[in-house]
Amino acid sequence: xxxxxxxxxxxxxxxxDKLFRVLTSGPSRDELAGEQDAVTMFRxxxxxxxxxxxxxxxxxxxxxxxxxWGIRRxxxxxxxxxxxxxxxxxxxxxxxxPVQHVAYKVLGFAGVPDAPAQHNQPQSxxxxxxxxxxxxxxxQSATGRSSSPASSPSPSRSRTSxxxxxxxxxxxxxxxxxxxxxxxxSQIAAGGSVTITGSATRHGTGxxxxxxxxxxxxxxxxxxxxxxxxxxxRNGQVALTVSDLTxxxxxxVTAAGSVPSAPVLVTVVPQVxxxxxxRPSGRRAVIKVVCLYAQPGNVVVLEVYRAGVxxxxxxxxxxxxxKTGFVVKVPLTKTRTLQVVxxxxxLHAKAVSNEVTVGPxx
Amino acid sequence: MASDFGVLDDALxxxxxxxxxxxxxxxxxxxxxxxxxxxxxxxxxxxxxASETWLQVVRDLHRFSGNEEDFRRWLFTIGRHRAIDAARAxxxxxAASAPVGAEALTSIADTQQVEDQVLDGLSVxxxxxxxxxxxxxxxxxxxxxxxxxxxxxxVAQVLGKSTGAVRVALHRxxxxxxxxxxxxxxxxxxxxxxxxxxxxDS
Numbered sequence: 357x358x359x360x361x362x363x364x365x366x367x368x369x370x371x372x373d374k375l376f377r378v379l380t381s382g383p384s385r386d387e388l389a390g391e392q393d394a395v396t397m398f399r400x401x402x403x404x405x406x407x408x409x410x411x412x413x414x415x416x417x418x419x420x421x422x423x424x425w426g427i428r429r430x431x432x433x434x435x436x437x438x439x440x441x442x443x444x445x446x447x448x449x450x451x452x453x454p455v456q457h458v459a460y461k462v463l464g465f466a467g468v469p470d471a472p473a474q475h476n477q478p479q480s481x482x483x484x485x486x487x488x489x490x491x492x493x494x495x496q497s498a499t500g501r502s503s504s505p506a507s508s509p510s511p512s513r514s515r516t517s518x519x520x521x522x523x524x525x526x527x528x529x530x531x532x533x534x535x536x537x538x539x540x541x542s543q544i545a546a547g548g549s550v551t552i553t554g555s556a557t558r559h560g561t562g563x564x565x566x567x568x569x570x571x572x573x574x575x576x577x578x579x580x581x582x583x584x585x586x587x588x589x590r591n592g593q594v595a596l597t598v599s600d601l602t603x604x605x606x607x608x609v610t611a612a613g614s615v616p617s618a619p620v621l622v623t624v625v626p627q628v629x630x631x632x633x634x635r636p637s638g639r640r641a642v643i644k645v646v647c648l649y650a651q652p653g654n655v656v657v658l659e660v661y662r663a664g665v666x667x668x669x670x671x672x673x674x675x676x677x678x679k680t681g682f683v684v685k686v687p688l689t690k691t692r693t694l695q696v697v698x699x700x701x702x703l704h705a706k707a708v709s710n711e712v713t714v715g716p717x718x
Numbered sequence: 719m720a721s722d723f724g725v726l727d728d729a730l731x732x733x734x735x736x737x738x739x740x741x742x743x744x745x746x747x748x749x750x751x752x753x754x755x756x757x758x759x760x761x762x763x764x765x766x767x768a769s770e771t772w773l774q775v776v777r778d779l780h781r782f783s784g785n786e787e788d789f790r791r792w793l794f795t796i797g798r799h800r801a802i803d804a805a806r807a808x809x810x811x812x813a814a815s816a817p818v819g820a821e822a823l824t825s826i827a828d829t830q831q832v833e834d835q836v837l838d839g840l841s842v843x844x845x846x847x848x849x850x851x852x853x854x855x856x857x858x859x860x861x862x863x864x865x866x867x868x869x870x871x872x873v874a875q876v877l878g879k880s881t882g883a884v885r886v887a888l889h890r891x892x893x894x895x896x897x898x899x900x901x902x903x904x905x906x907x908x909x910x911x912x913x914x915x916x917x918x919d920s
Contacts, residue, residue, distance in 0.1 A: 371905030
């Protein structure tokens with residue numbers, strides 16, 4: 357939303373304006389990470405929708421749906437009739453003993469009686485239960501049990517569906533490694549190098565051969581950008597060197613399928629040099645300040661050493677050539693020790709110059 | 719992202735007729751804002767809710783008629799409904815809604831800290847956190863107005879409220895935000911350099 361669109365909100369305070377600018381800032385890479393999924397979803401939806409169908413096809417489909425509904429209704433009525441008849445027969449105890457027993461198991465709570473005690477026998481309970489030899493029922497039952505596993509397909513199904521242990525270890529992809537990053541130094545001189553050690557672990561041990569990408573986030577780019585890539589070694593670690601680092605940066609390592617590591621911050625310290633130029637009169641001296649790797653407009657503060665502490669006395673903004681100067685009085689009899697401090701910004705850390713002395717005049 | 723609004727009519731018409739690039743242009747323009755809006759509403763998994771939102775959009779896009787502003791209103795209405803559904807579902811299944819472990823939370827916190835340090839002291843997620851700290855009515859109104867870029871009338875339609883009620887919520891939300899110490903610090907930061915400069919120089 358542009359600022360013009362927010363006219364009805366009235367004039368915004370600077371803080372709110374900045375807040376809204378952040379909220380409507382450009383997308384991060386993470387926010388656009390699902391792009392491929394979105395395109396696939398769109399493609400799938402388009403394919404499943406297909407081209408517009410003619411009305412005749414739609415009428416035929418409607419008729420087919422109506423026919424299906426009729427068949428389904430008939431099946432439902434038949435099922436209800438069968439269940440009702442079965443229940444009535446169970447209550448009346450007119451079912452064969454095994455069936456009656458099953459009915460008792462299912463509808464026992466509703467008062468359906470169990471079959472007589474010889475329900476295990478294959479014959480009907482009403483056909484001479486006593487004539488059956490005691491052993492035949494058990495043998496039948498045993499036969500039934502013994503035939504049951506052979507006839508039942510479930511064990512074989514479970515065997516075929518579950519992968520063999522050997523094959524599972526050889527084909528299953530390894531779990532994504534856990535990543536971490538550590539910097540060799542948390543603060544470096546601007547323009548220097550830093551080594552980021554990326555570690556990949558699986559189940560607590562180093563994962564070898566993982567391709568990791570080192571990403572960098574700086575105030576200049578504001579999105580995570582790839583710096584370099586590498587592959588972890590035997591101990592699951594890889595050392596990735598970033599050279600010529602001139603601004604503060606966060607670093608993290610990523611790998612396919614893994615959660616990116618927690619980022620580490622590396623701050624840079626610009627080089628600030630102070631030198632004294634004494635004017636011909638000798639009463640004034642110029643403290644010349646040069647700040648390498650700082651930004652035009654950054655603030656430098658001249659400090660004087662008094663009673664054991666550094667006291668700020670004056671501040672300047674550095675110019676386009678990253679230079680500025682302080683004119684100071686040269687003390688008559690004393691020596692004054694001075695230094696210049698470059699204030700920290702989001703691009704760099706605080707930097708302190710070398711110490712310089714002025715005076716005495718005599 | 720701001721410049722995209724108003725020029726998406728063509729992309730919208732192409733997407734409606736099944737053009738993939740048109741849809742992609744719409745998605746790229748709207749997805750970041752949708753995610754930020756959902757996060758203001760407190761969605762635990764904003765990406766999932768956004769996916770469900772887009773799923774409904776692509777399903778019904780051929781029936782949609784209107785311009786880019788209407789589409790935005792439609793998209794954020796769906797997004798809001800899906801967010802409400804997700805919140806209800808997570809209340810029904812509290813165990814399933816436990817988002818991440820302690821390690822991940824630490825990681826997120828570290829990420830936030832580093833981003834804040836590297837950037838200008840206020841990352842997008844911190845800004846979202848400020849909005850999320852408002853009352854639900856105010857947060858929704860401000861988020862739809864600022865992040866979604868809807869006008870007050872459209873916000874009222876999305877929220878099912880009167881325009882007056884939305885204006886009141888907006889006003890109170892902005893006032894609450896302006897009084898937030900973090901926002902005041904932002905305002906102060908803008909003038910810090912010159913103030914310090916004058917102070918030391920004098």
